[in-house]
Amino acid sequence: MASKHLINSPSTLVIESLEGLCLLNPDLRLDKDARVLFRPLSSNSSQKVSLICGGGSGHEPAHAAFVGKGLLTAAVSGSVFASPSGKQVRRAVELVHPQNSSSGNTEEGAGTLIIVKNYTGDVLNFGLAKEALGSYPAYANSVRFLTVADDVAVPRSRITLVGRRGLAGTVLTYKIIGELAARGASLDEVEKVGQYVAENLASIGVATGHSHVPGTERGQDVLGEDEIEIGMGIHNEPGVLRLHGSSGLPPPLSEIMPRLVNLLTVSQEEDPERGWVSFAPSADVVLMVNNLGGLSPLELSAVSVEATKVISDKGLKIKRVLCGTYMTSLNMPGFSLTLLQLPSAGQEPSQDLLLSLLDSPAEASGWGWVSSRAPIPLSDQIVSTPSLSTSVSTTKTTSSNDEGARQVVEVIRRACNALIHVEPELTRMDTVAGDGDCGLTLKAGAEGVLSLIQSNEINGHDLPTTFIAIAGVAEDKMGGTSGGLYSIFFSALAQGLRSSSSTPEVNWPSALNHALTKLYTYTRARPPSRTLVDPLDAFVKGLSTDKADFFKSCEKAQEAARATKGMQAKAGRAVYGGGEESEEEMDPGAWGVAILLKAIIGERS
Known part of the structure; x- marks a missing residue:
């Protein structure tokens, strides 16, 4: 567990991080007291719906680095791994609600959609803000709530009350509907597409160790040098399965990946404790490979290759691959996989619409370039170069x-x-x-x-x-x-x-x-x-x-x-x-x- 951090003070870290994001984008504004980073809607904007997400800090770039055109309108940051208060969330809504913004958008279909990862504190405090605002006519019918719960690791029998956790699939959700909102869609339309995405997400994480919270004592990592843990949460929650490698090293990706993909795609008939998303045979999917914070880009690219191989062997058709750092757990040495099942032919919303929304570039520092094409076989991209030893007479x-x-x-x-x-x-x-x-x-x-x-x-x-x-x-x-x-x-x-x-x-x-x-x-x-x-x-x-x-x-x-x-x-x-x-x-x-x-x-x- 890496426990050294290059900071001024744990107490100022969150605000300094938000100020750093302002330096990257002059269009952003920051309410320091409420720790709300937002992009004001301009008076000539056709956007009718504002999107707000948030939660405890420590998951960067989620969520504040995804504030920008084509993504979030505002992000609310709590302390590290701690939900923001209802008061902070209310302030975020007040700052970007279309009827309150400089756009003065009062036309039918305007409003705010609050996107929440399914954690008790987040649901409670974001819900508290929504209900408090509901007593005011300006917000009563125009502030909606969308919960994302994409984790597939924890068995049904253990989460009968709290439900599945929200993970990196949350970022896919607000990327897709963020672009839809930017195109001028109504609150009903944005919520409907968001609901489809949230219901068709499956995510799971794996790590070789825990993360360390700045300002806390260094704990002892419970995982051995040859161990990895499947299903760890983004707040250091324990996973559901440990695998051991050999010779003092963790197991290779070729052993880990089939386990992960099976947990993502298994049907409820095959595993009554899971099977959260009913992936159709030969379903079209989007794959997101996410760095949990402490994995090198060198390793992450290798993860994407292995994941693509195993998922394709399952018969699923990968239409897009996203690989990068989207939602972390501070410096956790691991990664997560997210699969989004795309609509089939004739289903609404259409697959073409979702892919076009995902492909569109966004003006946010946390969002990188994504190819607008499905991956092709690696054999079509690899060329052979004879080595000097074979080109010289031997x-x-x-x-x-x-x-x-x-x-x-x-x-x-x-x-x-x-x-x-x-x-x-x-x-x-x-x-x-x-x-x-x-x-x-x-x-x-x-x-x-x-x-x-x-x-x-x-x-x-x-x-x-x-x-x-x-x-x-x-x-x-x-x-x-x-x-x-x-x-x-x-x-x-x-x-x-x-x-x-x-x-x-x-x-x-x-x-x-x-x-x-x-x-x-x-x-x-x-x-x-x-x-x-x-x-x-x-x-x-x-x-x-x-x-x-x-x-x-x-x-x-x-x-x-x-x-x-x-x-x-x-x-x-x-x-x-x-x-x-x-x-x-x-x-x-x-x-x-x-x-x-x-x-x-x-x-x-």
Whole structure:
């Protein structure tokens, strides 16, 4: 559970957040006392219906960041995870009710629709405001109430009194009817479409841990490192099911997603405790993939791919995919899925209408770009690019020296296994000194080389071809700076070996020196630099000065790697961070080279 927050004070956080939204949109206004963010209807506006939503803060961008043309007219914010008062809600209605606004819209069909997530406090306080306003003629028949309850996690038997919770489907609801209101629809029309959307929504969330409320003590997360919880609420309410992974890691998406989609789409006949929405076979749906606050965009995109795959396998036809941050639980590390069943042919409101309302752009900072097309098969969008290793001749040349080729492969395999074995140590070192990826990067490269040995693409008969293949793996599988450096070095080593291929013996000092010289044309790192260059340079130059004594040169590389402990970085990513704490460790990239060389050279007999 992440419990550190970059704020001035928990007591001022909500207001400062609302003020920040005002900076993004000069058309917005803020009533600080009531904590109401709103967009006044202009005198020439054709909009007859104002939309209000709200609730406790901590779910941003919902709801305040969705105030703008084509979405909400006003949002009411309570304290974190606490419903706003009825007085705040009344003030919101007074500020944007069409009859009270500068538009002075008194024509038939004008009014205000209050949209509420189904939580006890929200329903109570928003309902209190509606009923209090109902005693005034100006509001009596023109303020309506729409409750959204899209959660499918909690069984029927547990929620007989309170009903389903409102989740991210609320945002889909007011996006669709917000655009309808902007087009000049009447209160009856807006309410009717909103009711359809609310009744055809199904949402469920999953997380690897809880969120932390600013200003509160750090609690102990009840989920283990290998656990995820399905059905967690957006106020840290516990879920209904926990799944365990293996090897200390959460289960993969391929195991989680079928569970989630089944809970979303199961019929009441199949599961009497659920089956909230009767999805027709081959129904057209909208999918919303929502970040609950603490998930990286990298992970969220992968979630959308897996969700689309599983939903399509169910036979449902996805007409739109929305993926982003819509309704959070502060910094909760998880996501939610929402399915909206679209109307079938001949049903009202029409599917074309709902999709056009969803597709229309909105003028609100929280709403991002959404494609106005249904997703197409990924196979139609993916192109293949041959890697350098396959575009260069990799003929598996035969040689009479099969034993020599076998020894080459055995040395390469030994070096790869050494890098895989040392990955945890390198990862630990890089977590202190860098970004923690050094061990995994080298492991990925080693595993890639082993796969080429397995497929006989690396067979040891032709050394230049072997090193070209290894260079391709470094480029494709390792990536980043280290992948580029290794790839350049091995490519140049292949060049050096080819230039000396006329001699019966391999001139390793010459070939390695050629590779190092080439490498230095692409990096400014020179020893001592606290990078992988330090041991590499010591090894290559040692061969030239020590009469090609590989063992002695390997020892020099070990010494150069150990010397990086306590050394200030002069090149590489460590230059930008670290400090004394990071310098207490050897540079993991340098130590990786030392391990690699030791595995290749072996021990002096």
